[in-house]
Amino acid sequence: MAVERTLVLIKPDGVQRCYSGEIISRFEKAGLKIAGMKMAWCNKQHAMKHYTEDITKRRGEFVRNKLLEFLTIGPVVAICLEGVEAVEVVRKLVGGTEPRTAAPGTIRGDYAHMSYTYADDIKKAIPNLIHASGNKDEAKSEIALWFTPEELHSYRTVHDVFNI
């Protein structure tokens, strides 16, 4: 089944820079359906369930701790997006992890600039506006972490009606 769901978080830097509308609009214009959306200010326990030990394995304990701090400094906008190959398509629109090298035209490439080395120098998690599920398994567990089944909606958009 090619239609799938994925999780996006507009991280605190995106909310505080007032880019929420712009970011949501990019996904909508690409044909992705908003299945669920809410603003949430999460605590460290919740952040730890989002950025799990998997991050420690890939990025190290220091980066995970900075990320947990970063995710809890202000509210995030959590969005469950639905569409054809949504996990992959959303990652493409979001762009690479490091804003310095994220391709122009992507959200991170257009609206952020920081490098890994600069973030490490100032001992911060790299502010790159968005989180997006990395694969289908991540999407499944992350959607369940941020949304109850009642908060997710099934309805038709023009893309469903006209198969476009």
Ligand code: ATP
């Ligand atoms: P995300 O999971 O947030 O969608 P990603 O999948 O592109 O981003 P990950 O490897 O999962 O990247 O890292 C999670 C987040 O950790 C990144 O989005 C970034 O904010 C932060 N990060 C990763 N590496 C570093 C680093 N070396 N220094 C500072 N922050 C980092």
Ligand code: MG
């Ligand atoms: Mg990731």
